[in-house]
Amino acid sequence: MKIVVTLKVVPDPNSSKRIDPNTKRLVRAGVDLVINPYDEYALEAALQLKEKLGGDTTVTVVSMVPEQNKEVVRKALAMGADDAVMLSDPALEASDVWETASILAEAIKKNGFDLVICGGLSDDGSTGAVPGALAEHLGVPGLTNARHVDVAHGKLKIKRETDSGYQVISGPLPAMVSVTMGVGEPRYPSLKGIMGAKKKTITMTSHAELGLNGALGADGAKTELVELGAPPARAKGQVVTPADGAEGAKIIFDFLRQKKLI
Amino acid sequence: MQHVIVFVEHQAGHTRKVTFELATEARRLADALGGKAHAVVLGNGAAALAETLRQYPLDVIHTSDDPDVDKFLLDPAVDYLEALAQDLGPSIVLLPNTMYGRDIAGRLAGRLAAGLTSDVTDITVDGGKIGCVSPKLGGAAITTCTFKNTDYGIITVRPNAFALQPGALRQAQGDTAQVQPLEKPGGKTYQMVIEEDVEEGSGELGLEEAPAVVAGGRGLGGPEPFETLLKPLADALGGAVGASRAAADAGWVPYSLQIGQTGKTVSPPLYIAVGISGAIQHKVGMRTAGTIVAINKDGGVPIGEFADLLVVGDLFAIVPELTKLVQEAKAAHA
Numbered sequence: 001m002k003i004v005v006t007l008k009v010v011p012d013p014n015s016s017k018r019i020d021p022n023t024k025r026l027v028r029a030g031v032d033l034v035i036n037p038y039d040e041y042a043l044e045a046a047l048q049l050k051e052k053l054g055g056d057t058t059v060t061v062v063s064m065v066p067e068q069n070k071e072v073v074r075k076a077l078a079m080g081a082d083d084a085v086m087l088s089d090p091a092l093e094a095s096d097v098w099e100t101a102s103i104l105a106e107a108i109k110k111n112g113f114d115l116v117i118c119g120g121l122s123d124d125g126s127t128g129a130v131p132g133a134l135a136e137h138l139g140v141p142g143l144t145n146a147r148h149v150d151v152a153h154g155k156l157k158i159k160r161e162t163d164s165g166y167q168v169i170s171g172p173l174p175a176m177v178s179v180t181m182g183v184g185e186p187r188y189p190s191l192k193g194i195m196g197a198k199k200k201t202i203t204m205t206s207h208a209e210l211g212l213n214g215a216l217g218a219d220g221a222k223t224e225l226v227e228l229g230a231p232p233a234r235a236k237g238q239v240v241t242p243a244d245g246a247e248g249a250k251i252i253f254d255f256l257r258q259k260k261l262i
Numbered sequence: 263m264q265h266v267i268v269f270v271e272h273q274a275g276h277t278r279k280v281t282f283e284l285a286t287e288a289r290r291l292a293d294a295l296g297g298k299a300h301a302v303v304l305g306n307g308a309a310a311l312a313e314t315l316r317q318y319p320l321d322v323i324h325t326s327d328d329p330d331v332d333k334f335l336l337d338p339a340v341d342y343l344e345a346l347a348q349d350l351g352p353s354i355v356l357l358p359n360t361m362y363g364r365d366i367a368g369r370l371a372g373r374l375a376a377g378l379t380s381d382v383t384d385i386t387v388d389g390g391k392i393g394c395v396s397p398k399l400g401g402a403a404i405t406t407c408t409f410k411n412t413d414y415g416i417i418t419v420r421p422n423a424f425a426l427q428p429g430a431l432r433q434a435q436g437d438t439a440q441v442q443p444l445e446k447p448g449g450k451t452y453q454m455v456i457e458e459d460v461e462e463g464s465g466e467l468g469l470e471e472a473p474a475v476v477a478g479g480r481g482l483g484g485p486e487p488f489e490t491l492l493k494p495l496a497d498a499l500g501g502a503v504g505a506s507r508a509a510a511d512a513g514w515v516p517y518s519l520q521i522g523q524t525g526k527t528v529s530p531p532l533y534i535a536v537g538i539s540g541a542i543q544h545k546v547g548m549r550t551a552g553t554i555v556a557i558n559k560d561g562g563v564p565i566g567e568f569a570d571l572l573v574v575g576d577l578f579a580i581v582p583e584l585t586k587l588v589q590e591a592k593a594a595h596a
Contacts, residue, residue: 013523014542017402026399037524097378098371120361123523124399127380128361129418132336132368141454143335144365147517160335161361161518163469165462169335171454181524182517220411222377227406231397234549237570239561245579252534252555252580253587255571259553261474261532262499262591 001053001151001173003046004113005081006104006134007063008036009072010124019230033072038119040079040186045149045179046117047080047187053151058082062107064092064100070202077197078189084202085111091207094218094225101133106210108138115156116176120145131178141175147182264390264415265297265353269343270315271362275307277314278471280358280421285318287385287424288356292321294387297353300324302346302444304339305331312441320439326446334452340369341447347374352413354392359418360470367418376414379407381527383423383550396420400523400546421471422529462516469519474501474532477521477548478509481537481558481577485514491581492536498588504528506538522547537577540565557581 011017012032020027035043043061050057060083061076063069067088077084087107095103108116116138118131135142146158147166151173160167161180189197207216214220242248256262266288270281285301292299298321303312308325315323324346330338343366347353355370357363359381371378384395386406393406394417409415469475476496478488488503496503503519510520521528523543533551538544540556540563548554549568556569557577566572573580 011399013400013546016542017399019403026403041524097368098375101368101372126398126400126527127368127378127418128364129368129371129378129380129416132365132370133372133378134368136369136372141337142365142369143454145361162459163361163518165460165518167335167456167460168458169454170457171335180517181520185511215411222375222409222412223379223407224410225405225407226393227404229404231401231404231550234568236567237554237572239566239572239574241561241574242580245576246583248557248573248575248580249583249587252557252571252573252584253591255555256532256553256588257591261553262588 001057001114002112003049003057003059004108004111004116005039005043005046005059005061005076006116006118007039007043007061007073007076008122009033009063009065009069010036010122013037013123019228021230025228033069035072035075036119036122038121038123040119041179041181041183042117042119043076043079043081044186045146045183048184049149049151050080060085060111062104062111063087064095064104067204073202074197075189077200077202078193079187080193083200086202086204087206088204089206091216094221095216096221096223097127097129097133098222099216099220101130102137103207103210103212104130104134105137106212107205110210114174115151117149118176118178120178120180131176135176138176141171143169143171143175144178146177146179149177149179149183263296263352265350266292266295266299267343267347267350267353267355268299268301268320269355269357269363269366270301270303270311271358271360272303272307272311275311277311278421278468279426280419280471282318282426283421283424284356284358284419285315285320286426287419289319291354291385291387295354295390298322300346300350302343304328304342316439316441318439323439323441324444325441326444328446330452333456335454335456336365336369337450337452337454339366340373341450342444343370344373345447346444347414354415354417357416357418359420360468363418367416371416374414374416375412376416377409377412378416380418381420382417383420385417397550401549420529422473422531469502469504469521469526470528472502472528472530474499474534475504475521475528475530475548475551476501476534476536477504477506477538478536479506479538480508482509482514487578488515491578495534495581495585495588498585498592499532501530501532506544535565535569536581538565539563540568
């Protein structure tokens with residue numbers, strides 16, 4: 001079975017980020033680039049399936065990122081993916097949801113797939129809409145927010161997270177599944193994995209090779225970013241140390257009263 | 263001219279406040295764009311909910327009680343919405359920024375070749391051009407996006423971001439919304455079968471929509487205090503219980519309650535963080551809350567840097583007393 005995992009590279013979510021008020025861009029200094037944390041869960045789910053199914057099951061990572069992010073993508077290979085396809089093409093920069101999904105779909109179709117696994121969200125853009133749009137462009141069922149993914153007898157079965165619990169959903173293959181962190185903590189690359197990743201293949205491709213014509217990137221996007229600013233700063237508030245629980249409760253209660261929240 | 267279509271998320275006819283926030287905003291947008299305000303209610307309970315929605319300033323409420331909507335995942339709802347949008351022509355679709363809302367939004371964007379902006383907290387209209395304001399990069403940036411190259415715009419709206427004004431606008435409009443049955447889109451077969459729906463925990467109120475969130479972290483020490491300590495306070499405040507990643511990772515609560523990076527983003531009017539240090543990965547999920555109150559035994563925790571009030575003390579002593587005060591105030595008011 002051929003499993004494809006989509007992978008985005010984002011500014012490290014654990015670093016403090018700020019917007020330069022003059023350039024209106026993210027201050028990149030001191031901010032590392034990492035695999036989108038949600039996509040690490042997608043990769044983890046794919047690797048678990050590969051271990052379970054064995055045989056000729058392969059996991060391919062498909063990523064639309066600049067060429068300089070190659071070493072970040074390689075971490076996915078160190079975790080256990082078999083190979084990677086990178087769409088590193090300046091013409092694709094500033095793509096929106098619809099374009100990103102249509103471009104990824106072309107790369108995935110060219111690679112071939114039985115199951116595409118996506119993270120549920122990206123940490124930077126956080127639309128959470130690419131997986132659904134991708135299913136549409138691939139023309140396959142889209143099963144979303146899975147906390148558990150299983151394939152048996154050529155059928156897909158997931159546990160889908162809901163607000164009040166979960167649903168059991170079944171569907172045919174090929175398909176697209178997006179996952180939540182319920183699938184389990186992503187594994188760390190082992191030393192053997194890191195060494196092995198150096199020999200694994202990262203195929204570079206471009207929009208021309210995928211036969212994509214027409215307006216691309218910012219020109220073809222259906223949304224346009226017109227403003228990027230810093231949020232209003234949140235000031236440090238009061239810090240109080242009450243004598244006991246009752247006094248602490250009273251302080252909070254009065255504060256909420258004053259703010260008309262009770 | 264563009265129409266506005268509200269997708270109504272509900273369970274067996276029970277919906278949440280965000281639906282009415284969307285219905286109110288749809289009127290304002292439709293007027294600014296010169297179109298009509300539509301809503302779509304599908305599946306079990308649609309008819310009763312449509313009646314409730316008539317109190318809001320909508321023009322047309324489209325309904326279908328097609329059982330396929332509750333039997334199969336996503337596809338039937340996407341088909342209905344796509345058919346209506348095609349039928350109405352250029353339009354803006356509003357959905358709640360919840361897991362289900364985002365699921366539908368992504369699919370619909372693919373179908374309609376539409377622009378999509380998510381987690382929107384404000385919408386401006388200037389000369390027929392829409393601007394969608396939304397926090398990105400975990401709230402470190404505020405962006406404004408417009409639509410181009412398309413007749414359709416899809417907007418997922420953050421709950422609690424828009425005002426709720428039912429009756430007044432309805433009366434000003436004078437007439438009542440029409441309820442119209444939707445025709446089932448033809449030639450479709452569905453394959454993603456919902457085999458089971460399993461309830462875990464209470465789940466009466468969605469975390470993202472709750473007007474108050476009481477969240478617990480490592481300081482709670484185990485699963486029990488979520489039930490015995492936080493739940494009564496959340497109930498008294500009419501809110502919901504959330505958790506930090508540490509608490510979810512420890513298995514004290516399901517991941518569906520986790521707030522922050524890789525979990526949910528909430529912006530309730532009131533957020534009470536109990537025994538949560540407030541590391542960046544938690545902060546990104548709640549920094550846009552209206553008022554933030556923290557209770558922690560350590561006065562030096564990061565949350566002190568951005569909470570409106572940090573009370574340093576024993577959460578096990580403070581929370582029950584606070585719950586009592588809130589309950590008493592409510593009883594006196596009732």
